[in-house]
Amino acid sequence: MNVGTGAGPRTGAGTPPAVTADRRAPGKAKPLPGALVRDLHAEWTKLRTLPSTWWLIVAIVVLTAAVGAMTTGAVDTDQCRTDESCGEDVVKLSLTGTWVGQTAVAVLAVLAVSGEYATGTIRTTLTAMPGRLRVLAAKAAVLAAATAAAGTAAVLASVAVGRYLLIGGGFTEAHGYEPLSLADGPTARAAFGTVLYLVLIALLSAGLTWLLRDTAGSLTAVLGLLYVFPVLASLVSDDKWMERLNEIGPTSAGMAVQTTVDVASAPIGPWAGLGVLALWAAGCLALGATVLLRRDA
Template identity: 60%
Template sequence: MSALRAEWTKLRTAGDLGRLLLLAVALTAAVGCGTAEAVKCPDTGCGRDAVKLALTGVTVGQAVVAVLAVLAVSGEYGTGMIRTTLTAMPDRMTVFAAKATVLAAVVLASGTVAVLASLLGGRLLLPGSGFTEAHGYAPLSLADGPTLRAAAGSVLYLALVALLGLGVATAVRDAATAIGIVLGLLYVFPVVIGVVQDPEWQRHLQQVSPMTAGLAVQATVHVRELPIGPWAGLGVLAAWAAAALLAGGLLLRGRDA
């Protein structure tokens, strides 16, 4: 418990990290609402996924979450505070687990606010864009199973992105390098997928891409046509995050601070 309290205190008192959390929430909700306002559905059965449109902001907010997670670790290395932390708490794995737990809890809480705000914005704005019951779209509601899964999955997605960033930052220590690696993993895969011409290779890349596979959890229509199922896709991102945490934890334990 002392390790958790210490990590919570450090995260809570770091002003930049708090502002980044607010920015992540604001960007996620704003981009989702902007998309809901901009995309139109003029006819019945226009084929768009209204829930995924409302949650589009997650693709932007995740970048801020990744940066926040990296800075939560690299900031300590940059100031030398990590030596004080490890002197006060010699068990490095306890410190690492506490960092991961506190970061995940904070991102889960802020991610919940961001996702709920996005869905509320979608519920209010999408009917004005043609996503009406007359066109085959019921108002967005968490009482709908696929919508609830997309919402909960999006919150978990953001938390997993944070853990991915934490693991990479612990492994490489340098903030710029860690941010580049994490954002590259998230955003470069889709670019490569767009360049590849072979449909089978495209499908395989989509199945292993952290972002493409992970965001499959947001889909509520044409789910059987996805390269990977919603929860299986989120599991791919979880595997990336677990690998990063394992690498970071082993390097933290085996080298000098």
């Protein structure tokens, strides 16, 4: 007669049932911080391996600094209204290249998003990273970081070149001008605000591209949005309408952050203007996120 061992029921390989149940249980999801790091790394890899990325980053710096240099180099104290003051906002003059540099920022953001739709790799991305909002957040964060780095280099170069050229043009203490310096509060605000401005332009452009999903259409929409308000404001003859357009346009309002002279008489304050641009960027991202969540890739 067989006598039981008293060890209780066992499964195939002698593993207790409880342990078997634990091993068969689905694995735990990767913690959110770890998943975000993985997503950020994936988006950075995609951005840096795009052939156009590094050319566009160089273009942001070169165009911004070069146009700023041409602008500051074209003015001198011979154009001053009085011997004591010229009335020029030399900080804003040195950062004039932002108007051109933002085009390279917009193209960078559009290509970073639309490239995946054009090649079909967006399907692979959404399979590897099922959380669509996480995909959007990771790409937006990487774009913002890359733009901030390029924008910082562009602004520093613009201020350095502007300082040199303005002194050569006679903008010295004799005419009421201190040399451009980031130690000066208004100058630092304009410089920092310009970097934020470029970051917001990148986010606005990315949001519109998620909405439209087409390279040509997105570029047309973004560039139209960036430049149509300033053009309209320059065409209208009514001062009130001109002021309103400058207050609500993403670029005309956002550029107010560069103003350091007669700030009180400007159509909109520096930080309020940047806030208007931030609302435009948030709105475009919200629309893009809605389409990303509701439509198939």
